[in-house]
Amino acid sequence: MSDGPAPAPRRRLRLIEWDAITxxxxxxxxxxxxxxxxxxxASTVQPVVYLLAFGLGFGQLVDEVDGKDYIDYVSTGTVATAVLFSTAFNAMFGSFVKREFQRTYDAILSTPVDVEELVTAEVLWLAIRGGLFGSVPILVGICFGLDPAWTTIFVVPVAMLTGFGFAAAGTMISGMVRSIDDFSYVTxxxxxxxxxxxxxxFPLTGLPLSLQIAAELNPLHHCVELVRDCTFGALDAIDLLRVGALVLFAGLxxxxxxxxxxRKLIQ
Incomplete structure (x- = not known):
């Protein structure tokens, strides 16, 4: 038997390594x-077009909604649309192309990176982009007279949290479809x-009760309400529940x- 020092125990790797994600x-x-x-x-023009079309177009016919100028109402609501466009769609098409056509995922997974780290990194990157791009409608709204409260600084993390969930949803859908053409059905x-x-x-109060209840299951609805409460300085206890709903959505x-x-990569 050797009298030398015993070898140091091998460090047990965590489920997700931050170095791999970065x-x-x-x-x-x-x-x-x-x-x-x-x-x-691509990520900002379409939401801004919606903002200008609805805000300036219908704004000539509708003065106020829920006590807010219609352009302000739409500019805060369009944040969710910008987040959706910059995360879910990019995740769907991007992950499908990199997995099925470019074989980028095969190359990445041949390094010390596992599927959890690969998905987390790509989703997190899209969430960061979504948080930044999602703020563009607020900036456009300010140009048209929106007077935001100081709590507007929370719009970016709200958009990032929402973006994480929808980027993950887009990635999940990418792993469920057989062809890239199937994305048209999802869209x-x-x-x-x-x-x-x-x-x-438009406010949901005018919709049938069944649709109002269904809207509470819509993550984008929670994002819209959180953004409006942050922008107009009207945060209250129910917003904590909305944050919880977005966290649950993102985790699932x-x-x-x-x-x-x-499953797709194993196939």
Missing amino acids: GVMMREVINFGAAWKQGVF SALFTPLFLVAGTF MWWGAVNRTR
């Missing part, structure tokens, strides 16, 4: 830096109704994204 995120940042103009344009039948019935352009979608991505 490594994958750095790759996304570098790729985004090469085409940031297209990314910013038309799922995401379009979600942002139309979220209180973005992350779990689904990890599992569906793992």
Whole structure:
């Protein structure tokens, strides 16, 4: 037997290693830096068009909604639309292309990165982008006279939390479809109704009671209400429940994204 010192016990790795996540995120940042103009344009122009079309168009017919100028009402509501467009759609198409066509995921997973870290990194990066792009309608609203409260600073983390959930949802859906053409069904039948019935352009109080109840299950509705309360300085206890609903949504979608991505990669 050797009298030398016993070897140090091997460090047990955690389920998710932050170094692996930052490594994958750095790759996304570098790729985004090469085409940031297209990314910013695609993620911000459509929500701003909705804002200008509804805010300035219907704003000529509707003066106030819930005691707020209609342009202010729409500019705060369109934050959720910007988050949806910049996270869910990018996650769906991006993850599908990188997994099925470019085989990027196979290359990444050949390094010391597992599926949990890969999904977490990509979803987190999209959530950060969603938080920043989601603030654009607020800035446009300020240009048209919106007077935000100091609590507007919380809009970015709210948008990031919402973006994390929808980026994970997009990744999960990507792992469920057979063809990239199937995304048209998801866009038309799922995401379009979600942002139309979220209180973005009109209050939900005029809808049938069943739809009002269903809206409480819509994460975008919670995002819209949180953004408005932050912007107008009207935060109260119910907003904690809305944050909890978004956290639950994000956790469930992350779990689904990890599992569906793992199944696809094993196939």
